[in-house]
Amino acid sequence: MNKRYGFENEMGATLDYGIHFLSYPVFxxxxxxxxxxxxxxxxxxxxxRTGEYSDTTIENEIEFRAADRNEHxxxxxxxxxxxxxTGRVVYTDMEEYYFRVKKVSIDDIKKKYGxxxxxxxxxxxxxxxxxxxxxxxxxxxxxxxxxNPWSESHPIFKIxxxxxxxxxxxxxxxxxxxxxxxxINTDLMQAYREDGVLNNTAIAGDYEDLYxxxxxxxxxxxxxxxxxxxxxxxxxL
Numbered sequence: 001m002n003k004r005y006g007f008e009n010e011m012g013a014t015l016d017y018g019i020h021f022l023s024y025p026v027f028x029x030x031x032x033x034x035x036x037x038x039x040x041x042x043x044x045x046x047x048x049r050t051g052e053y054s055d056t057t058i059e060n061e062i063e064f065r066a067a068d069r070n071e072h073x074x075x076x077x078x079x080x081x082x083x084x085x086t087g088r089v090v091y092t093d094m095e096e097y098y099f100r101v102k103k104v105s106i107d108d109i110k111k112k113y114g115x116x117x118x119x120x121x122x123x124x125x126x127x128x129x130x131x132x133x134x135x136x137x138x139x140x141x142x143x144x145x146x147x148n149p150w151s152e153s154h155p156i157f158k159i160x161x162x163x164x165x166x167x168x169x170x171x172x173x174x175x176x177x178x179x180x181x182x183x184i185n186t187d188l189m190q191a192y193r194e195d196g197v198l199n200n201t202a203i204a205g206d207y208e209d210l211y212x213x214x215x216x217x218x219x220x221x222x223x224x225x226x227x228x229x230x231x232x233x234x235x236x237l
Contacts (some may be wrong), residue, residue, distance in 0.1 A: 009089050022062060
């Protein structure tokens with residue numbers, strides 16, 4: 001096992017905490033739920049895609065080492081805090097991608113020789129591999145043509161201005177009542193100001209109409225407003 005292998009989260013890198021992988025993580029990618037439909041008189045069943053996906057899970061077998069026997073419990077608490085703080089994880093051999101972690105499960109820590117500890121840590125994640133490049137804001141000027149080579153994405157829109165702004169994505173319109181600034185998070189289906197104050201009543205329309213489909217997308221906003229889109233590109237496997 002490569003001793004330099006690891007991941008980064010909001011607190012830093014595993015190597016910075018003296019954490020080493022005993023084996024490569026086990027990825028169980030989320031899959032789409034497919035319904036089987038029985039039709040009387042027909043040989044075999046029909047299938048229907050639901051658009052619903054199970055979660056992705058990542059199992060990590062790791063080892064850490066304390067400075068001495070007296071430091072083992074303190075090191076264990078430090079390691080536990082590090083893992084439980086994970087909301088976003090980037091593995092060293094997949095640096096162009098990241099996973100959004102929804103839940104962290106930690107098995108009992110097994111001591112070895114008084115200074116080593118072995119742990120199994122499982123991340124439960126969204127069923128999407130997000131691309132780092134999908135977190136870069138793209139200005140919307142005139143009609144923005146944005147090509148999505150990946151799966152359907154749920155972008156974030158940033159709008160500045162005053163009044164009612166119409167956002168048009170692939171011919172579908174959503175209206176936003178903007179007071180200086182407004183962020184529209186289509187994944188959370190929430191609208192809020194830059195200071196974090198929720199303002200869902202500012203939106204008239206369906207958040208789903210703002211999703212970016214596979215292929216070419218055309219995006220525009222009303223004149224008099226400044227707008228950007230963060231595409232949140234991702235891959236569902």
